[in-house]
Amino acid sequence: MGRALAVIIWIITALSVLMFVSKKWWFPTAISEHGPALDRQFLITIIVVGISFAAAQIGLGWMVWKYRDTGKAGDRGLYTHGSNRLEMIWTVVTAVVFISLGIMGQSVWASLRLHDAPAGSYTVEVVAQQFQWNFHYPGKDNVFGKTDPKLIDDGSLNFVGLDESDPNAKDDSVITALAIPVNKPVELRLRSKDVIHSFWVPPLRFKQDLVPGMEIKVHFTATKVGQYELACAELCGQLHFKMRSFMLVLPDDEMDSLKGLPQAQFQARIKELLAKYPITTD
Amino acid sequence: MSETHEGVHRHPAPTGFIRKYIFSLDHKVIGIQYILLALAAVAVGMTMSLLMRMNLSWPGTSWPILGTLFPTGAPGGVMNPEFYLSLVTMHGTIMVFFVLTTAPQGGFGNYFLPIQIGAEDMAFPVLNMMSFWVTLVGFIVILLAIVVEGNQSLGEWFGALGPSFVGGSGTVGPIGGWTGYAPLSALGRIAGPGQGAGMNLWVISIAIFCVGSLLGALNFITTLLNMRTKGMSLMRMPLTCWAWFTTAVLALLSFPVLLGGGILLLLDRIAGTSFFIPGGLYVSGVLSGTNPNFPLHTGGSPILWQHLFWFFGHPEVYIAILPGMGATSHILATFARKPVFGYRAMVFAIFAIGLLGFFVWGHHMFISGMSPYSAVAFSVLTLSIGVPSAVKTFNWIGTLWGGRIRFTTAMLFALGFVSLFVAGGISGLILGQSSLDLAMHDTYIVPAHFHLVMGVASIFGMFAALYFWFPKMFGRFMNESLGKFHFWITFIGVYSIFIPMHVMGLVGMPRRYSQFTEYAFLNKLHPLVLFVSISAIITISVQLVFYFNVFWSMFKGAKASDNPWDATTLEWNTSSPPPHDNFAGVLPTVYHGPYEFAVPGAPNDFVMQTDASAEVISSNGHNGHKH
Secondary structure, eight states: OHHHHHHHHHHHHHHHHHHHHTOSSOOOOOOBTTHHHHHHHHHHHHHHHHHHHHHHHHHHHHHHHHSBOOOOTTOOOOOOOOOHHHHHHHHHHHHHHHHHHHHHTHHHHHHHHSSOOOTTOEEEEEEEETTEEEEEEOTTTTOOOOBOGGGOBGGGTBTTOBOTTSGGGTTOEEESSEEEETTSEEEEEEEESSSOEEEEEGGGTEEEEEOTTOOEEEEEEBOSOEEEEEEEOSOOSTTGGGOOEEEEEEOHHHHHHHTTOOHHHHHHHHHHHHHHSOBOOO | OOOOOTTTSOOOOOOSHIIIIISOOOHHHHHHHHHHHHHHHHHHHHHHHHHHHHHHHSTTOOOHHHHHHOTTTSGGGOOOHHHHHHHHHHHHHIIIIIITTIIIIIIIIHHHHHHHTTOSSOSOHHHHHHHHHHHHHHHHHHHHHHHTTTOHHHHHHHGGGOGGGOOOSSOOSOOSTTTTOTTTTTSOGGGOTTOSHHHHHHHHHHHHHHHHHHHHHHHHHHHHHHOOOTTOOGGGSOHHHHHHHHHHHHHHHHHHHHHHHHHHHHHHHHTOOOSSOOSSOEETTEETTSBTTBOOOOSOOHHHHHHHHHHHHHHHHHHHHHHHHHHHHHHHHHHHTSOOTTHHHHHHHHHHHHHHTTSOGGGGOTTTTSOHHHHHHHHHHHHHTHHHHHHHHHHHHHHHTTOOBOOOHHHHHHHHHHHHHHHHHHTHHHHTSHHHHHHHTTBTHHHHHHIIIIIIHHHHHHHHHHHHHHHHHHSBOOOHHHHHHHHHHHHHHHHHHHHHHHHHHHHTOBSSOSOSOSOGGGGGGHHHHHHHHHHHHHHHHHHHHHHHHHHHHHHHSOBOOSSTTOOOSGGGGSOSSOOTTSSTTOOOOOOSOTTEESOTTOSSSEEOTTOSSOOBOOTTSSSOBOO
């Protein structure tokens, strides 16, 4: 029985490790500036995790393989209550390894979350609602028109409550897809109209909740032109599973061509671009 | 500290059926009641996971029986998204509260803590009875939460409590996940299906559960501190008792916070307060304050709910698993025929886990919008909780080292616990890093992690405990052949279910999606989703063998002697099952530490704690008794 259990534990361990090492199911290629650093931190972590996991399981398997009861009369186990030296060693070693990992793991976080967006970042306001994403672009004046919850009217398509009487709002556009420039810092100002949603584009390697009552700023730089799926990652109600939108990362010329377009043309142009770039899935 | 209170809590053995088996004051009966409650709850929770897996693998398929049972949730037999999400919610709630918090602590803890410390009963038998019955009421309310919206007449009946209680809207159960994040959970019907009367009952059920757990926790702490028999010093207690004690302390400190949060949430829902609801919300086409269905709310904080919830929720993880750790240590030593390796370190590790468990709740909230600076502290503290967890693992393996292992079913499940605890716990090193959480949060690697470690590992601890203590509780063994069959399939099955979920998370598959049909980037995962579902169906089916084994063995199992496993602790020092007062009027006196196996020179390979004749010189000097 002990040998069977050992073999099963070892097979499970090997298959589990293989599932990661084969990379058949893996992250999509990172398309953000911080992505490779995050992937590197993941790789270091998964190596530590993989070695610890395999070592513990192999050790456990070895014990049940080797120390089974043979039923010999008078044969007894080792009488020991432990070893303070061993306790010290494994406590210190795991503490050093685990806490170092934890500290190393702060660098990507710090670069994204403990610093403001660089000056001159391309800024879009994201306003989520049950089961739709709205993206509010400031237009050529780079100033967002005023918004007010009292002016929100989904029926007449004023999804973000844009105040049309504000001069800054004249050139603003609100559409349901996100278009950003490649290789330029982008700042998103995240808001929600109703419940908590979460902004999730897997190749960007970050997520951020959109919390009603708050405006949360995040920044990143996308490094690869293309179209990517945007998903909601926080349970927001009945149709959470299809709260889908798209993110277009565009080269400079195409980004420039969007500038200053009035709402209707902006929307039409985005539609063309969405058709032009196939969805990247890996 | 160790003293006896003879006669203080003695109550005569009841004679009538009702006082003996229903409203019993006997901790042993109450323990069995908790275990039966958990067995009922886990059957419901598991059936729900079966339905969820069916929907995820074969979305849009018509299952006629589903249509008959749930005409609103599965019209024409096809499960709708709101039914799926209410299954997610109820599965999590039932499993975490009514299974993982009841059986390990209320069940086995209730039955064995007093016996293992040599007491006649719990300190407060009436309180103990109340804690069970309060918990049972909580369970009934959670079941009502599933059906109140679907059932017209039940919905009307509850409507007497107030307009927000009117059910019968035709949807199925509350939708919010077991975490019930506000404001979705706070807004009421306006926020969509699953936010009506069922959600009220969900909150109420959890509040009731908190009360029951608090009563239990007080009892455990008092009993352990005051009622240990002569010679039972703290460091002679079995590790199970340390685990139950620490669990009770965690429960005492964390459940009041959830209770408070739950009351505030209920007030937001039914009394128009705004603890968790900010101003200016526009929900389902209606602005807050402009419509009687959506009163004016202003100034609340959604993140406050998350802090209150996770301040409870993270310790809750340890409430679920610490008793399993205790049982595993206990069973490993017994069947390895060796003292526990590093008993003192094990005690410290239990404490360290319990203490650190209160300072890491923020790792559930890295991306919630809380201060990014606090994330740094939460992240490093979270990684450090891996240290006592690793210490425990090393000591379990150390306990096996040089042993003479007997592979009973209980032992197999205890070994499975160690394997699963490592497999599930170790991914905490990934998820605990705020940077990596940016990618991992709310993807399938999270359910993979917590199902392995707090779900399945804890359940393996309970399986081990049940196979191990069954002969003591019922005087009969569970069938070992069925038990081993149950172990092998379950052990391989749970790995097949949860390891693939890790890589689904890497691809980016979000949790709590009722279908994976809408996103191109998820298409390549479909074979894996199918594999997981088939593994789940097989694993769940095999649990029927377990249920059969439990109930068949109660009446037909092979008769067990008082100490069938050659074990050392006090529960094996009395009859199987023990008499009403546990030790037939004579409280035992303890002379040794709890795990004196393989003592050189002793006549047997085990020395019972009550054995006054044996001389044991413990190698590190603190367990031993010399005379």
